Amino acid sequence: MQKTFFEKELAISGTQRKDGANNTKKEVRKIQSWLTLFSMANPSAATATGIDGNFGKATEKAVKNFQEIKGVPQTGVVDEETFELLSAPMRTAFTKQSPGADLRTLIVNTAKSHLPSHPFELVIDKQPNSGPWVRAYMDGNEGEEWLWCMGFVQSIIDQAASVQGKDFKKLMPQTYSCDRVASVGLEKGILFRNSTIRSNPSLAKPGDIFLLQKSSNDWMHTGIIIDIDDDVFETVEGNTNNGGSNNGNAVLRRIRNFTKSKLDVFSIQSLV
Missing domain, CATH: 1.10.101.10 (PGBD-like superfamily/PGBD)
Structure with missing residues (x-):
């Protein structure tokens, strides 16, 4: 890892x-x-x-x-x-190997395996986005400015890819920025825009990453897609809450409708 x-x-x-x-x-x-x-x-x-x-x-x-x-x-x-x-x-969350013969299944099961451990941020010295879980996902960083959704996503992909001896940094740079990952996806031709996903949902697959648009070239939240059903993604996300915030306080399993939200999809296929 x-x-x-x-x-x-x-x-x-x-x-x-x-x-x-x-x-x-x-x-x-x-x-x-x-x-x-x-x-x-x-x-x-x-x-x-x-x-x-x-x-x-x-x-x-x-x-x-x-x-x-x-x-x-x-x-x-x-x-x-x-x-x-x-x-x-x-x-348990970081060291117990999840089942799966292929990378997509490993990513999905690894994301699910963190949920029972209740990853949650704390407020320390009046600073949200703090505590052991945030530091673990964010390589020691914590505090108000350290939004940790991408740190969570990359931790999951790294943990799953390592089971197969693969380096997640061949897919994307190690970063905490949704904008950086999305930009790399556009450069590599592996980021599917929401309009494309709406017309062809089969392009999105479990194990891929969704990126929530703030504007056409500005992304503000991310998570792991674990299932696709009709016009919705089932996800596991960090730094969110029951309302789907991009600056919440927990890792949660959620449902997002990609016909009502601007969700782009970053494909992991090149690492599979």
């Missing part, structure tokens, strides 16, 4: 504890982030806490609640074992 920053989110440099002399703000924030992410997937868990880098009584209690749920000793201390449990959703 080319995009391996996720590995940094799966470990801490040392044991962290309440008022610990060896605590570091960076590592405590990682712990608080994973505790909060766990609460989003498990609303009754009582593990949500402030993400301020201070391991005080609130963080200790959140850790104990998490440890109780996981059936391990309630020490309130985050050692390697507890942190592995906290970060397990990301480990």
Whole structure:
């Protein structure tokens, strides 16, 4: 895999504890982030806490609640074992190989495999587009300006292509920009415009990428197409929400009507 920053989110440099002399703000924030992410997937868990880098009584209690749920000793201390449990959703999403004999199937199944882990952004220091999942998809970058839909798409394609020993950068440059990928698609003749897709939907196939137009040469959102049915794409998208925002907060499976929205399609066929 080319995009391996996720590995940094799966470990801490040392044991962290309440008022610990060896605590570091960076590592405590990682712990608080994973505790909060766990609460989003498990609303009754009582593990949500402030993400301020201070391991005080609130963080200790959140850790104990998490440890109780996981059936391990309630020490309130985050050692390697507890942190592995906290970060397990990301480990599963990025390292468990999805089934598929061909690249298109691998891409679709890899995109689906991230959904059960509930990838979600956090707001840290008043900055949205932050947290472990954003950093993993965006190679360590986070913050308000780091819209992460393309980072998600390229992470999925990279993960799937690597199973077959293929380099996704032969298909497109590594970038976070929808405009850059779309421009390359136009140059290579592998970006189908929405008007063409509307007249010939069979050109779009599972595993391809949709690019939502803001204007004819400006694209503002992207995602993986996992199925085509009549005039709709079923997708898996990052940095979206239930309303289909291009700056949402989660990875979601959605339905988009390509006859009512300007969705161009970037074909992955040349990498297959």
